[in-house]
Amino acid sequence: MEPEHHEIVIVGGGFSGIGTTIALTRAGFDDVLVVDDADGPGGVWQWNTYPGVAVDIPSFSYQFSFAQGSQWTRSYAPGHELKAYAERCVDEYGIGGKFRFRTRVASATYADGRWRIETSTGPLTARWMIHAGGPLSQPKLPDIPGLDEFAGPSMHTSRWDHSIALDGKRVGIIGTGATAVQVIPEIAPVVERLTVFQRTPIWCLPKFDFPIPAIGRRALAVVPGAKALSRLASQAYVEATFPVLAHFHRFIPGTNAIEHAARQYLATQVHDAATRDRLTPRYALGCKRPSFHNSYLATFNRSNVDLETGSIEEITATGVRTADGVEHELDVLILATGFKVTDRDALPTYELIGPEGENLADRWDRTHLRSYQGVSTVGFPNYFTVFGPYGYNGASFFTLVENSAAHIVRVLREARRRDARTVEVTAAAQDAYMESVLARRGNQVFADPTCANANSYYFTKNGDVPFRASTTLEATWSSRRFPLSDYVFAP
Numbered sequence: 247m248e249p250e251h252h253e254i255v256i257v258g259g260g261f262s263g264i265g266t267t268i269a270l271t272r273a274g275f276d277d278v279l280v281v282d283d284a285d286g287p288g289g290v291w292q293w294n295t296y297p298g299v300a301v302d303i304p305s306f307s308y309q310f311s312f313a314q315g316s317q318w319t320r321s322y323a324p325g326h327e328l329k330a331y332a333e334r335c336v337d338e339y340g341i342g343g344k345f346r347f348r349t350r351v352a353s354a355t356y357a358d359g360r361w362r363i364e365t366s367t368g369p370l371t372a373r374w375m376i377h378a379g380g381p382l383s384q385p386k387l388p389d390i391p392g393l394d395e396f397a398g399p400s401m402h403t404s405r406w407d408h409s410i411a412l413d414g415k416r417v418g419i420i421g422t423g424a425t426a427v428q429v430i431p432e433i434a435p436v437v438e439r440l441t442v443f444q445r446t447p448i449w450c451l452p453k454f455d456f457p458i459p460a461i462g463r464r465a466l467a468v469v470p471g472a473k474a475l476s477r478l479a480s481q482a483y484v485e486a487t488f489p490v491l492a493h494f495h496r497f498i499p500g501t502n503a504i505e506h507a508a509r510q511y512l513a514t515q516v517h518d519a520a521t522r523d524r525l526t527p528r529y530a531l532g533c534k535r536p537s538f539h540n541s542y543l544a545t546f547n548r549s550n551v552d553l554e555t556g557s558i559e560e561i562t563a564t565g566v567r568t569a570d571g572v573e574h575e576l577d578v579l580i581l582a583t584g585f586k587v588t589d590r591d592a593l594p595t596y597e598l599i600g601p602e603g604e605n606l607a608d609r610w611d612r613t614h615l616r617s618y619q620g621v622s623t624v625g626f627p628n629y630f631t632v633f634g635p636y637g638y639n640g641a642s643f644f645t646l647v648e649n650s651a652a653h654i655v656r657v658l659r660e661a662r663r664r665d666a667r668t669v670e671v672t673a674a675a676q677d678a679y680m681e682s683v684l685a686r687r688g689n690q691v692f693a694d695p696t697c698a699n700a701n702s703y704y705f706t707k708n709g710d711v712p713f714r715a716s717t718t719l720e721a722t723w724s725s726r727r728f729p730l731s732d733y734v735f736a737p
């Protein structure tokens with residue numbers, strides 16, 4: 247089959263793919279094809295429809311700076327509003343025709359200045375390939391013996407099956423990460439009995455989640471400066487609660503006070519001392535992503551909710567057996583077990599073979615994750631990533647998308663100006679960048695020895711944490727000001 251050619255192929259139609267396509271279109275790159283295996287745009291917001299799904303950073307930050315909505319019904323918008331926002335961005339920026347859904351990429355191989363991409367709907371070629379897949383798209387099933395033996399319905403949270411009725415059922419949920427924190431309070435009042443299988447407790451903080459009534463939304467839309475002000479306050483809050491606290495942990499006095507406040511909050515929420523103790527994390531706040539919810543902890547006061555902290559030995563046809571030999575009989579099993587983030591088959595999700603025959607996933611599996619600003623990687627010309635290693639500083643994902651897109655557009659504009667067929671980051675630029683990022687590791691919360699108790703997906707199997715240790719301002723500046731001599735442009 248003759249491959250279909252496009253100047254640019256983007257893999258991933260979530261907010262990364264949408265933001266990058268808008269940036270490219272604005273810069274005059276029109277021959278762009280975005281492929282995605284979902285049924286529509288929005289990425290995780292297409293896939294995640296579980297009860298309680300909502301954004302967990304304020305909506306004023308969780309949106310593009312150039313497309314600030316005034317339609318959010320809550321300060322933390324529910325998932326369906328994010329999905330609708332993705333669809334609206336695609337419509338309003340006239341990029342719908344560039345998307346091809348239900349198309350999964352299997353592999354991409356570089357030769358003669360272009361990528362040949364094998365997909366489930368036929369082969370493609372592209373001069374430039376952009377990976378816009380996010381880190382939370384590949385469901386991770388737990389490696390527990392007997393997983394397939396369970397006779398009742400079971401589902402991963404990111405593939406929620408709404409036809410499975412939970413009311414009046416004995417339901418088990420494995421995992422207590424950010425997803426479970428949202429699901430548990432929603433389903434607890436409906437089910438007959440809910441057993442929560444917790445391996446590692448999560449820090450849970452109150453969420454400043456409030457409804458935005460119609461009049462408030464109207465005011466946001468029409469009052470001059472209202473959007474800008476809410477955005478500024480929200481950005482400052484996000485910056486203070488992640489990048490600053492995590493990456494400059496060593497310099498910030500009183501971080502223990504936040505943990506103390508979180509413990510106090512736990513004490514006000516959970517009545518039973520033993521349950522409270524089991525819900526108390528034994529690692530520094532920030533080693534893994536903390537969660538924000540106003541009713542998660544209190545849900546453990548309910549008489550129909552059990553917190554099970556014994557390790558799971560086996561999943562059987564009728565339920566879950568824990569190491570103490572207890573059989574927990576269940577009608578439905580929910581796997582809130584997260585995603586493959588830095589696993590060999592997730593980074594990227596297809597086989598990517600460079601000009602020397604090297605497979606990127608193999609390299610990253612064998613050695614350490616490395617990149618230049620999270621956007622490009624030595625040995626893989628004409629290939630860019632929106633969310634590459636050491637690119638994201640943990641602030642709003644949208645800021646990352648806009649920064650990476652600005653970086654990519656700048657390189658492609660220069661390639662066009664020079665009529666270059668290939669572009670590759672230099673080893674010196676990548677090494678210097680990595681050196682500067684890694685030099686700051688000791689300042690991060692991740693250097694805290696208690697992180698060993700956190701089981702955090704932030705850490706790779708080598709113990710690296712591939713976050714960009716910088717403020718958002720610095721990341722934004724350098725994504726637009728890096729020397730173009732950091733790339734080799736070849737005719």
Ligand code: NAP
Nearest residue numbers: 300301302388421422423424425445446535582583584701
């Ligand atoms: P996660 O944070 O990786 O949590 C997975 C949970 O499953 C953990 O509690 C983990 O325990 C448990 N688990 C995994 N394998 C297990 C096993 N074999 N036995 C027992 N327990 C097991 O995944 P997530 O909750 O889906 O959240 C992932 C990320 O998605 C979040 O950090 C957040 O960035 C994002 N998220 C965002 C939103 C939002 O913005 N609205 C909502 C949900 C999620 P251990 O901790 O012991 O490994």
